[in-house]
Amino acid sequence: MTFKPDSNLPVDRLQRLVEISRVLNSTTKESQLLEYILNEATALTNAQSASLLMFDEKTRQLRFKAADQSMPEILTANAVPIDGSIAGAIFTANKPMIIQDAQQDERWHSNIDRKINFRTESILGVPMHDADNKTIGVLETVNKKVGLFNEDDVNTLAILADIAGVAIEKQRLFAELTNANQRLNELDELKSNFISIASHELRTPLSVILGYASFLKGSGDPQVESQIDSVLDAAVRLRSLIQDMVNLRYVDSGAVSLQAEQIDLVAMVRGMVERLDETFQAQRLVSRLDLPDYPVLVMGDPKMLELIVGNLLNNAIKYTPAGGYIRAKISLRNQDEVWLSIRDTGVGIPQDKLEQIFDRFY
Secondary structure, eight states: OOOOOOTTSOHHHHHHHHHHHHHHTTOOOHHHHHHHHHHHHHHHHTEEEEEEEEEETTTTEEEEEEEOTTSOGGGGGOEEOSTTSHHHHHHHHTSOEEESOGGGOTTOOHHHHHHHTOOOOOEEEEEEEOTTOOEEEEEEEEEESSSOOOHHHHHHHHHHHHHHHHHHHHHHHHHHHHHHHHHHHHHHHHHHHHHHHHHHHHHHHHHHHHHHHHHHTTOOOHHHHHHHHHHHHHHHHHHHHHHHHHHHHHHHHOOOOOOOEEEEHHHHHHHHHHHTHHHHHHTTOEEEEEOOSSOOEEEEOHHHHHHHHHHHHHHHHHHSOTTOEEEEEEEEETTTEEEEEEEESSOOOOGGGGGGTTSTTO
């Protein structure tokens, strides 16, 4: 935060305020922030004690946010009304105030002194502001150790209060952001766990449904055939949805690390097509494999390669009409390149839409 210092303040005090501004704006832990503010307030004004009150928007009262060792934590349970209190008068007027004899001021709440076994003689209080210059609280120091509170004390504490106000607001926003981020992480973990469990639990019964439905497909009864077609279509859509859920989990995790190892690409593709055989039958599609009759070894992450090939195959199944075919081909080029292609007899992707195929949810 930047501020315009009072030209009458001693240079050493101005230098100290600049250093305080630097420290406060780099502190994110609330307890350290408040302790530092109170220590500097008492040191700069040579006071016996200090306290910080923040305005509560819900109750429309001031509440003790912090107090130094001379004022125990019991104060934080106390609310100070805006009307009829010294702190309330400072907050409402939005101006500093010096009370040289607090015991004689009718606005002083002496019950606070009795609660903490303390005697307040004099008070210097200044309003605190946030970055938008909105009054958010009051910073007070009490009992000047030598002499009386003076104009230099007022100017010094006023500058400190505004530096502190911005720092406190910044820390509050930081804490809210941290909590929100933690909650989002927790929700993300719950989502990932749900997807993992749901996809696992759905795969087995879905395979059974696809198998029996495909077996019953050739019954010859048109009415039964129509009902079986509906079951198969729904099962294939559900299988595609499960695969999409799994894919989304991988993409959203953001923590996928590639573990390269030697893979037989021919065996991997052949196995994946065989596992989809029930789906091919359900959709009345033909799978064609154009693969070498020997192992083709490549370096890659098996899980990620299966994810990619699985997506290509499922996409082909989804958009290829009944009676069509899907071909998986592996070819070698230049001795150090392996090409895998998945072709189908579906409608394909329009030329002007090719750039969007990697857009999420396209």
